[in-house]
Amino acid sequence: MRPTSTASLLVGLALTVAPIFAQFIEAPIIRNNPSGVVYRATLLNKDTTTLRGSVTATAPPDGTGLVFHVNLRGFPDEQQFGPFMYHVHVNPVPPDGNCTSAGPHLDPYNRGEVPPCDASRPATCQVGDLSGKHGAIVAIPGEPYVVKYTDFYLSTNPDSNAFIGNRALVVHTRNGTRINCGNFRRVEFSGEDNDSVSALSASATGTRVVSALAASAVYRSTPTPSPESSFFTSAAVRTGGFSKGVVLTALVAFML
Template sequence: MHSFGVLSTMALGLAFASAEGIKTGDLGNATAVTNNPVGASAAGNLPDKAFFTAGSLDGNVKGSVSVKSSPDGIGVVYTVKFSNLPKEGGPFPYHIHEKKVPDDGNCTSTGAHLDPTIRGETPVCDKSFPQTCQVGDLSGKYGAITSDPFEVTYTDIFGSMNNGANASVPDRSFVIHFSNKTRISCANFQVDASGPSGTVPVPTSSATPGSNSTPTSPTSSTSPVVTAGANVLQVVAFAQPACLALFGLFFAL
């Protein structure tokens, strides 16, 4: 009974989210990944040469994005580190993209953001409701790059370490952009061979083609770690007004 009540509350909250203009995907909202292989990890490091050079960029942005399974297998933990950023053109968004970087290093060949729910990029992600955002829109959910150096760690319950899954991360790439969506640099993830690897045979769905989303308002690089529990509580909290309205209607009858 308790589980049914929580699920019903979440469903009501998401229904009202749609009614109030929160963008959801054609296939619904992102859901928590609960079967990540514990101990799995991967990391991507930016190359020495930038894909797009600007006057204030000396060489290339330095940095990496590493991802690993959460200790309980629910979602993933990201550690993001960037430095040597351009002197202008920020804040700098970054995302997981649906395709790998080809051998020629062409960042435009990485496709759109990882978007298994087919949400699209407009309107921009509302980070108060991360389940309604694109799975790969990391800066939309957790903040764009606003300092140099920049370092942040957070948990995202919607990422998968299972290669081939709709929300898989290790078999894709990440891209860092100027605020005008121009792609500065990109890198593939390399799986840590010493750890377990995911084997869930789920085909990868194609995301809606399009340009990269406009970053949300800047947040500090010292943002607190975001936990899976916080994401769930956000949904339940959002559902409370809807439940109260329904209870009021019931007693009015």
Template sequence: MFKNIIALVFAAATASASFYVRDTDTDFSMRVEQAMANVTGTGVTGNFTFLPIPGQTGLRVSINVSGLKQGIQYPFHIHVNLMPENGNCTATGGHLDTYGIKTANAAYNCDKTKPLATCEIGDLAGIAGNLTANANGQATLTFNDPIITFGNNKTTILGHSIVVHNPDNTRLACGNIIGFVRKNPSTSGSHTGSSQTESDSDNTGSNTKSSGASSAAMSAALAIMAAAIAL
């Protein structure tokens, strides 16, 4: 019974996600309602989800990474460049630091009580602490980051990537951050903020916005309801 419930929850989440699409129009960053990054590396997989915080600035970050070693601390950051198609995490460049907080002339010390003045925009671990895996090699973490946004070109996470590091700061896994908007913007609340000026190059390619996709999602939802009743 428990396994059936877990399967239904996963299916429901998949159906719900199908109501969101990537977009590339000029006001894309103004309409983003959530962003995701799937990270991969040798034996490591995981996902990062970013959502607005009701009534607050910043974004809520939820993380689930598997394939780690128990008790080891893994830093994680937003990096400047997108991960290329070959999955080379080194190509993602350095940490996102649009305000130049980290310099060669002073020791870097992110103080989460003064994040905008002391932390790199991409230093998620500085705000929340490193990832630490349990006995199953899984690390989960949810926290609010008061700096990052979808819309402001100085603090936006769009068009950048996530990198999970080994304790020695070598790069273990990475993935691109992708923004999503609702298929029907008139039924969703817009996420306000300054428009993004840099290109969100990860969102290239055509986007399917046909009603067929919505119908498929609805059918999936109905199937989930029927299965739940049969339990």
């Protein structure tokens, strides 16, 4: 029997994996988030960890994306367990506090977890992958992790499939172990709290407040891009899936 040529093998593999790539579509920018609606996930008071804090999200004035305020503290040892990741997961945490019950990452566009998120092309990442899009947490002993950014692909609108309400925030060690979690719940503000809502929803463009300065310093010094920035509309990802270069790379890696 004549050996199969490399070209024939590549064609066969391409036909095999094509349906997998075809299922993934680029996440759309969310532009209709309701004004003044605030959701907050507060980590549980677990005896098994010292990790505490909260993540708050609300729309900026134009309703495009969500402004996230992350304030976490009490991480385990960085060298042993870090860097740390955090994501929006599909299911709420049940009353027993079992973080595993939160299920997988929020991923309404079937992106999957492999290959890892490319932060320069956030529309191609899982919408719930906050640390993938905005930087993993490198913890500094005794210091809180405080950061603010805009995510253009999540929503506080219950009609959106990127809705974060009644879903869970889960914090992981670098090997994927879930160390703490909490549910996103709507925070009700009275009329006297309008200033607080305005402060939360102010645009985060160009703003990254980080107490742990040594953590991913280069990434955090980069201003948050507007949704019209070039990498949000990259021709390589506007086709509704991975670029041909990514597919070819995956095929070659498979062959090796």
